[in-house]
Amino acid sequence: GNSVTQMEGPVTLSEEAFLTINCTYTATGYPSLFWYVQYPGEGLQLLLKATKADDKGSNKGFEATYRKETTSFHLEKGSVQVSDSAVYFCAAETSGSRLTFGEGTQLTVNP
Amino acid sequence: DTEVTQTPKHLVMGMTNKKSLKCEQHMGHRAMYWYKQKAKKPPELMFVYSYEKLSINESVPSRFSPECPNSSLLNLHLHALQPEDSALYLCASSQVNTEAFFGQGTRLTVV
Numbered sequence: 001g002n003s004v005t006q007m008e009g010p011v012t013l014s015e016e017a018f019l020t021i022n023c024t025y026t027a028t029g030y031p032s033l034f035w036y037v038q039y040p041g042e043g044l045q046l047l048l049k050a051t052k053a054d055d056k057g058s059n060k061g062f063e064a065t066y067r068k069e070t071t072s073f074h075l076e077k078g079s080v081q082v083s084d085s086a087v088y089f090c091a092a093e094t095s096g097s098r099l100t101f102g103e104g105t106q107l108t109v110n111p
Numbered sequence: 112d113t114e115v116t117q118t119p120k121h122l123v124m125g126m127t128n129k130k131s132l133k134c135e136q137h138m139g140h141r142a143m144y145w146y147k148q149k150a151k152k153p154p155e156l157m158f159v160y161s162y163e164k165l166s167i168n169e170s171v172p173s174r175f176s177p178e179c180p181n182s183s184l185l186n187l188h189l190h191a192l193q194p195e196d197s198a199l200y201l202c203a204s205s206q207v208n209t210e211a212f213f214g215q216g217t218r219l220t221v222v
Contacts, residue, residue, distance in 0.1 A: 032208075032209075032210070034210060036213075042215055042216070043115075043117075043201055043213040043214050043215040043216045044154065044201065044203075044213040045213070046210050046211075046212065046213075049210050089153055089154075093208070093210075097142050097144070097159055097161065097166075097167075097205065097207060097208055097211075098156060098159070098167070099154075099156065099211060101153035101154060102153065103152070103153055104151070104152070104153050
């Protein structure tokens with residue numbers, strides 16, 4: 001079956017630090033890949049996506065590149081802000097419109 | 112309009128009650144979803160409707176009954192729930208095989 005593995009959290013950073021959250025997937029074929037963000041008490045918001053190998057998704061300073069050779073979709077941001085504190089979920093879409101999520105990574109950014 | 116609207120935001124119900132969760136979108140999406148999310152866990156897929164027909168039921172107990180009255184509305188009817196069913200229930204919608212947009216969720220507590 002399909003699965004998504006995220007780096008274990010939580011992650012605590014100081015403001016303006018560099019962020020990397022690792023994500024790898026196993027799937028048959030080439031799924032579309034997503035990063036979602038969930039702020040406390042809210043639903044999930046789509047942060048960025050990539051639908052094929054070598055695509056780079058980007059939004060709000062976050063980036064992730066679809067790497068077929070390493071089956072990875074790592075999330076990066078050059079300079080995090082306190083407002084980026086949230087839970088980040090990596091997800092892969094497979095047949096039948098199913099989303100398979102990673103376990104989520106709690107990010108806390110301190111001023 | 113890029114919103115998925117869920118009502119109510121919070122719901123407390125007894126184990127003998129019958130209640131319904133509602134979800135609405137006006138983005139013209141033809142796929143709609145129910146997910147269940149427990150604290151500190153990723154969302155788990157419950158049901159998928161595609162073109163107003165139930166296409167996926169992830170072996171959800173019959174005390175949860177989905178309904179899709181039209182292409183914009185999705186309901187989840189609840190009856191005889193257990194305390195362990197307490198969770199955040201998320202609705203999402205998408206065009207078929209594209210990224211899903213999530214609502215803010217209904218925080219359900221079963222007492």
